[in-house]
Amino acid sequence: MKFNISIPVYLQVIDCLKKRMVSGAIKPGEKLPSVRGLSEEFTINPNTATRVYHEMELMELCFTKRGIGTFVTEDAEYIEALRYKMADKLIEDCLKDLSDLGFGREEIVKKIEEGEEESCLK
Numbered sequence: 001m002k003f004n005i006s007i008p009v010y011l012q013v014i015d016c017l018k019k020r021m022v023s024g025a026i027k028p029g030e031k032l033p034s035v036r037g038l039s040e041e042f043t044i045n046p047n048t049a050t051r052v053y054h055e056m057e058l059m060e061l062c063f064t065k066r067g068i069g070t071f072v073t074e075d076a077e078y079i080e081a082l083r084y085k086m087a088d089k090l091i092e093d094c095l096k097d098l099s100d101l102g103f104g105r106e107e108i109v110k111k112i113e114e115g116e117e118e119s120c121l122k
Contacts, residue, residue, distance in 0.1 A: 001016060010051045013048070013052045014056055014059075028072055028074050028075065029072060029073075029074040030072045031069050034069060036049075
């Protein structure tokens with residue numbers, strides 16, 4: 001993973017794991033890699049990996065069973081709500097960026113329709 005230097009690494013790793021969760025690549029209740037495994041997978045310091053899991057626990061995205069490991073929350077509804085929240089944020093950012101470029105509502109709708117025709121969303 002290539003990191004953006006303007007965003008803390010632990011937040012970028014959390015975002016990546018959240019995307020995997022909401023896309024179904026990581027299932028509810030699934031065991032996550034150990035701290036060492038996570039640090040190797042993302043090429044990050046083990047202390048950073050520990051922070052990732054700590055922050056994710058505070059967000060209720062995962063839980064730790066002492067001596068067994070860290071697991072994704074089993075609350076599928078929470079993950080689905082997170083999926084919609086992430087989509088809303090992407091749309092909000094996209095619309096703001098297009099507006100900043102001077103696009104009006106009709107032009108934005110047209111661009112979305114054009115993009116839809118060229119993408120796999122047909």
